[in-house]
Amino acid sequence: MKTEQRQAIEELVYRGCLALDRGDYKAFLALCTPDFRYTVAAYSPEIKREMVWLDQDCKGMETLFTNLPRHNSDHSPLTRHATVYTVDADGGQAKVVSALQVFRTQLDGGATELFAVGHFHDTVVLDGAAPKLARRLVRLETRQLGFGHHVPF
Amino acid sequence: MSKTDAQWNAAPNFPTSHYVDSRLYTDQEIFNEEKEKLFRPAWIIACHESELAAAYDYRLFSHPAGVPLIIMRGEDAKVRAFYNICPHRGNTLLYDPSGNAKRVTCIFHQWSFDAHGNCVEITREEQGYQNRFCKKDAGLREVKCEVAYGGFVWVNLLDDCVPLREFIGGALDILEPFMREPMEVFHYHKAHIHTNFKLWHDTNSEFYHDYMHYFNRITGMLQPGYFERKYTPFPNGHASVGSMQIQYDKYEGSKERAVGWPGLARGGWYMVDLFPAMTYNLRTSVIRIDTSIPLGPNDVVIEFRGLGLKSDTAEERAQRIFDHNMIWGPFGRNLHEDLLGVTGQGRALRRGTGSRWILQGREENNTIHDEIGMRHYYAEWSKRMGRPAYDPYREGRPEPVRAAA
Numbered sequence: 001m002k003t004e005q006r007q008a009i010e011e012l013v014y015r016g017c018l019a020l021d022r023g024d025y026k027a028f029l030a031l032c033t034p035d036f037r038y039t040v041a042a043y044s045p046e047i048k049r050e051m052v053w054l055d056q057d058c059k060g061m062e063t064l065f066t067n068l069p070r071h072n073s074d075h076s077p078l079t080r081h082a083t084v085y086t087v088d089a090d091g092g093q094a095k096v097v098s099a100l101q102v103f104r105t106q107l108d109g110g111a112t113e114l115f116a117v118g119h120f121h122d123t124v125v126l127d128g129a130a131p132k133l134a135r136r137l138v139r140l141e142t143r144q145l146g147f148g149h150h151v152p153f
Numbered sequence: 154m155s156k157t158d159a160q161w162n163a164a165p166n167f168p169t170s171h172y173v174d175s176r177l178y179t180d181q182e183i184f185n186e187e188k189e190k191l192f193r194p195a196w197i198i199a200c201h202e203s204e205l206a207a208a209y210d211y212r213l214f215s216h217p218a219g220v221p222l223i224i225m226r227g228e229d230a231k232v233r234a235f236y237n238i239c240p241h242r243g244n245t246l247l248y249d250p251s252g253n254a255k256r257v258t259c260i261f262h263q264w265s266f267d268a269h270g271n272c273v274e275i276t277r278e279e280q281g282y283q284n285r286f287c288k289k290d291a292g293l294r295e296v297k298c299e300v301a302y303g304g305f306v307w308v309n310l311l312d313d314c315v316p317l318r319e320f321i322g323g324a325l326d327i328l329e330p331f332m333r334e335p336m337e338v339f340h341y342h343k344a345h346i347h348t349n350f351k352l353w354h355d356t357n358s359e360f361y362h363d364y365m366h367y368f369n370r371i372t373g374m375l376q377p378g379y380f381e382r383k384y385t386p387f388p389n390g391h392a393s394v395g396s397m398q399i400q401y402d403k404y405e406g407s408k409e410r411a412v413g414w415p416g417l418a419r420g421g422w423y424m425v426d427l428f429p430a431m432t433y434n435l436r437t438s439v440i441r442i443d444t445s446i447p448l449g450p451n452d453v454v455i456e457f458r459g460l461g462l463k464s465d466t467a468e469e470r471a472q473r474i475f476d477h478n479m480i481w482g483p484f485g486r487n488l489h490e491d492l493l494g495v496t497g498q499g500r501a502l503r504r505g506t507g508s509r510w511i512l513q514g515r516e517e518n519n520t521i522h523d524e525i526g527m528r529h530y531y532a533e534w535s536k537r538m539g540r541p542a543y544d545p546y547r548e549g550r551p552e553p554v555r556a557a558a
Contacts, residue, residue, distance in 0.1 A: 040484060046212070046250045047204050047341045052474050054484045063406035070367040072490045144343050147492035148483040 348499030390428030390533025
C-alpha cells in the first residue's frame with residue numbers, strides 16, 4: 001500500500017471522529033458509502049455472549065441523527081480519540097483496526113472523564129476518488145456507560 | 154406563585170399517603186435499615202437459568218443486602234446458591250462473574266467445595282486439625298434458591314423466609330401465560346447511577362413521565378387505549394400495569410414489530426413492579442428485567458437483562474435485539490432518558506440541597522397517569538420499615554446528626 005493511500009485512510013477515520021465530535025452528522029455520513037452499516041457490539045463475560053447494542057444501516061443512522069433534537073439527551077460533548085493500528089488492503093477495500101477512547105466533558109466546569117474504550121473495525125472502500133467507510137463495527141471493552149448516550153461513537 | 158422557606162417546607166396539602174419525605178432518599182440510617190428490613194427478607198432475582206445452562210455453570214451475584222453469592226447448577230441440574238465466602242479465612246471463593254467449576258477451590262489455601270456446598274478437600278487436614286475439625290464442619294453457607302416465573306433464579310437470605318409464591322402474591326399472574334416457553338438472556342449490562350434505588354423503582358412505577366419520552370408519546374400516549382391502561386396493586390408492595398396496542402410505526406425509524414410474543418396481542422405491553430426493586434417489562438417482542446443493587450443512599454447499580462425465546466431463529470433473535478436496542482439498550486432512546494431523569498433527581502435530592510417533599514398525589518381512577526403505583530409501594534415501605542414515608546422520624550425517633558452539606 002502506498003503511503004498516500006494509508007494516509008488517506010487514516011484521515012478518513014480521524015475526520016469521522018472530528019465530525020461526530022462536533023455533531024456534524026451530515027459530514028460524518030458524507031464519509032460513508034450509501035450501503036454503510038454501523039454496529040456497536042460488546043462481549044459480556046457475565047452471560048458469556050456476544051451482544052449487539054446498536055445496529056443501523058445508513059438510512060437508520062440518518063434517522064437516528066435527525067431524531068436527536070426530539071429527545072432528552074445528555075449534552076456533554078464527547079471527544080473521540082482514535083489511533084489507526086493496522087490497515088490491510090485487499091483489492092478495492094481495506095480492513096482498518098483503530099484503538100478508540102471516548103472522553104466525556106461536563107458542560108458545567110469542564111471536567112473530563114474517560115467514558116469508553118474499544119476498537120473500530122472498519123471496512124473502507126478504495127475504488128472512488130477518496131476512501132469511504134462501508135462498515136464500522138465498534139467493539140467496546142467498556143460495558144458500564146452510566147446513563148448511556150444517544151449519540152453513537 | 155413562588156414560595157418562601159416556610160411554605161416550601163410545609164407539608165403538602167394532600168393526604169399523608171400522597172407524598173414522601175425526601176430524606177427517604179438521602180439518609181444513611183434509613184438506607185442501612187432498608188438493606189436489613191426490605192432486601193434481606195425479600196425474594197430477589199439473582200440471574201436467569203439460561204446463564205447457567207450446563208452442569209457446574211456458575212454465576213456470581215451481589216445481593217442487595219450486601220452478601221456476595223455464587224449461583225451454581227449441580228450435576229443433578231438443580232440450581233443452588235451459596236455465600237461466595239470461604240468458611241476458612243473468609244476469602245472470596247470465585248472471582249469471575251461466570252464460569253464452570255466442578256470444584257470451587259479457594260485460591261488462598263486450596264480448600265475445595267462441590268456444587269452442593271460440601272467441603273471436599275482441606276489441604277493437610279489431619280496434620281493441622283487432627284480430629285478436632287474436618288470437611289463436614291466446613292460446608293458453604295447455602296441460601297434459599299428457586300427457579301420460577303420465567304426461569305429466573307430467585308434467592309432469599311433467610312432460612313425461615315415466606316415461600317416465593319406467597320411473596321409474589323399473584324403479581325406475576327398477568328405474565329404467566331407469556332412465560333411458558335423457555336427464554337434466554339441475550340442482553341446484559343449494568344448502569345452505575347448516582348441516585349436512590351427507590352427513585353428508579355418509582356420511574357418504573359409511574360407512566361406520567363412518558364412526557365419525557367418522545368418515543369412513548371408518539372407510539373403510546375397519542376394512540377387509542379393509552380389512558381385506559383390500569384394499575385393493579387398486589388400484596389407485599391407489588392403492582393402491575395395493563396396492556397394496550399403500541400403503534401411502533403408512528404416513530405420515524407421504527408416500524409410495527411415484526412416479531413411478537415406467544416399469546417401476547419399485537420403491540421402488547423405489560424409491566425410488573427416487584428417490591429423492593431425489580432421490574433418485569435414485556436414489550437411486544439422482548440422481556441426486560443431490571444434488578445437494583447443499592448450501594449448507598451445516592452448510589453445504585455442497576456442490572457438490565459433482555460430476553461427472547463430459546464426457540465428463536467437467528468432472524469427472530471436479531472429482530473428482538475433490534476427492538477430492544479431501539480429504546481432499551483445503552484444507546485436506546487428511552488433508557489438514556491429514564492436514567493438521566495433519575496440522575497437529575499439524585500442531584501437535586503442530595504442532603505443539604507433543600508429538597509423536602511416528593512408528591513405522589515395524582516388520582517385518575519388507577520389509570521396510567523395515576524400515581525397509585527408509587528403510593529402502594531410506599532405504604533408497604535412504611536409497614537416494613539416501621540416508619541411513615543411522609544415523616545420517617547416521627548414518634549420520638551431521633552433525627553440523625555446532619556453532616557455539613
